[in-house]
Amino acid sequence: MTLLSLRLNDMFSPRMTWLGLVAMLMLKINPRALPLRRVITTEGANPMRHLIALLCRLSDCVCKRSVLAAGLGFCMVASVSAEDIAVSEQTFGCILDWPKVRNTRFKHSDPEKLKEALRIFRDSVPDKEYPVGTILQLVPFEAMVKHPHEKFPKSNGWEFFALEVSEAGTKIRDRGDNVVNLSLGAPCLSCHQPAAKFDFVCEKGHGCAPIPFDDQKIAELQRADSRCGKK
Structure with a gap:
C-alpha cells in the first residue's frame, strides 16, 4: 500500500x-x-x-x-x-396630524423619507419616485400608499384606498389598484395615469383632470375629520 x-x-x-x-x-x-x-x-x-x-x-x-x-x-x-409597508386600518388617523404641502397631507414612518417625499411634492420633481412607505391624503376618505413597483405594476407601486371615517376610527372600504373614486365615478388609476411623469401623484400642473373640490372645500373636509375630535 x-x-x-x-x-x-x-x-x-x-x-x-x-x-x-x-x-x-x-x-x-x-x-x-x-x-x-x-x-x-x-x-x-x-x-x-x-x-x-x-x-x-x-x-x-x-x-x-x-x-x-x-x-x-x-x-x-x-x-x-422588508422595505414594503403593511397597511391596516390603524395606519390611518386624524388627517390634521400629518404635515402638508399645499393641500396634500403626508405620512411616513421614517422622518428622513418623509422629508424626501415632502420635497418631491413641494418642488414637483419629475421622473422621481416617492419613497416606499409614503402615504398621501387629500381628503379623509381617500388615500394612496407607495409600495414597491412589482406589487402594483400598473400604478408604479401605488395602492389606492377608499375609507370610511368616524369618531371610532377608520374602516377600509376598498383597496388596491382598481379602486373606484365615488366622487368622480371613475377608477382612481385612470385619474392618476396622466401624472405618470410625477410618479402618478396628482397636483395642479401634473396633467390630472380637475377634481370637484376647490382649495377651500378641501380645507373644510380636512377640518371636519371626525377622528380628530375637537382639534
Whole structure:
C-alpha cells in the first residue's frame, strides 16, 4: 500500500480523460481550487475509484456554492420585502396630524423619507419616485400608499384606498389598484395615469383632470375629520 497525493493529471489516464473533461465542463469548476483529499491506492487499482472520488469532491463543492447562492438570494428577497409597508386600518388617523404641502397631507414612518417625499411634492420633481412607505391624503376618505413597483405594476407601486371615517376610527372600504373614486365615478388609476411623469401623484400642473373640490372645500373636509375630535 502506497500513500499518494491525488492530482488531476495522475487520475486522468488515457481511458479516463474524456470522463474527467466531461465532468469538469458540466460542473464548471477550476480543478486547482479543489481541496482534493489523499487517496490510498495500489498499483493496478481501478482508476474508476479515482474518478468517483473526484466527482464526490466536485459535487460537494457545487453543493456548497449552491447553498451559498440560495442564501444570498434569500437575503436579497428578504431585504426587498422588508422595505414594503403593511397597511391596516390603524395606519390611518386624524388627517390634521400629518404635515402638508399645499393641500396634500403626508405620512411616513421614517422622518428622513418623509422629508424626501415632502420635497418631491413641494418642488414637483419629475421622473422621481416617492419613497416606499409614503402615504398621501387629500381628503379623509381617500388615500394612496407607495409600495414597491412589482406589487402594483400598473400604478408604479401605488395602492389606492377608499375609507370610511368616524369618531371610532377608520374602516377600509376598498383597496388596491382598481379602486373606484365615488366622487368622480371613475377608477382612481385612470385619474392618476396622466401624472405618470410625477410618479402618478396628482397636483395642479401634473396633467390630472380637475377634481370637484376647490382649495377651500378641501380645507373644510380636512377640518371636519371626525377622528380628530375637537382639534
